[in-house]
Amino acid sequence: MVVEFYYHPQSPPCCLVWMVIKELDIPHKAILVDMMKMEHREDAYKKINPKMQLPAVRDGDLTLTESRAIAVYLSAKYGKGKKNENLYPKDLTEQARFNELMMADVDNYHKMLNYLNPEAIFDGRAKGVVTELLPKCEAVLAEYEAVVKSQDYMFGNHLTFLDFACVHTLGCIEMGGFDDWTKYPNLKRWSAKLRKLPYYEECVKKPTESNNRDFQQFLKEGSAMYTKDAKP
Known part of the structure; x- marks a missing residue:
């Protein structure tokens, strides 16, 4: 089937x-x-x-x-x-721990989206990302940096689909122009392992590059629609 x-x-x-x-x-x-x-x-x-x-x-x-x-x-x-x-734990206790982290990543993903502010930009209600929310995004980076400091992947020392979720969560901040990864050497090491996956180019790299290009255009269009009287 x-x-x-x-x-x-x-x-x-x-x-x-x-x-x-x-x-x-x-x-x-x-x-x-x-x-x-x-x-x-x-x-x-x-x-x-x-x-x-x-x-x-x-x-x-x-x-x-x-x-x-x-x-x-x-x-x-x-x-x-x-x-x-x-890729997903079989043990019930491990599943519970995994699910907890997976749900936390949903919250972190939305923190990144709030920073990117795409709907307001598209509607002409804002001219760019919400810079005051960047510290919350950096706190997410620090959290994940600490996780992979003592282990190879986001859930222990083997690949799980939590890694797939996190790579897209963390990719969101780059869309807003963030590129300073010097404080996150363990995340860079973790990311390098994921880039070796045979499907990474198709499933992550190409879509991310397209999203980044589109979002930068998105920012330009949003700025063009933005007026000083618009509400953020």
Whole structure:
């Protein structure tokens, strides 16, 4: 049976699922839903996900639409018996610890998005990132730096899909122009290991480069729409 994967390559939640599929070599059919053309709002996709969000997967009669729930399911089902079967922990206690960190990363991801401020920029209500929120983002960097100081990956010394989630969370801050990684040598070491994954170029590097280019254009357009009377 082939898993249907509905995605857009520039969506970080999609890329998380994409990396799980690649790592576990899951038979799948990748179905592009072009958000730039608003295809996620069309009736055909609403039948897959009424919330009109990406990603989504269909595996037989099961449809899932939340990236981390999808990652848990795919890892648990398709990781069995494979050398990377611990992409999601099997032990109940380990699962609880993992889930706690996974949910914390959701909060951290939104801290990064709040800093980027994309909706306000796009609507012409702001001319750039929320610079006063940068310390909160740097606190996230410091938190993750401490984690990988004493271990190879975000959850112990082997790869898990928490690494996939974190690489996209941390990538958000770069979109806002942050490039000073000198205080985070362990994150650089961790990132270097991920860059060696055979699917990193496809699932992370190319989408990230596209997002960064688009966001810089986004900033220019937002600044052009911004007026001194606009509310941030």
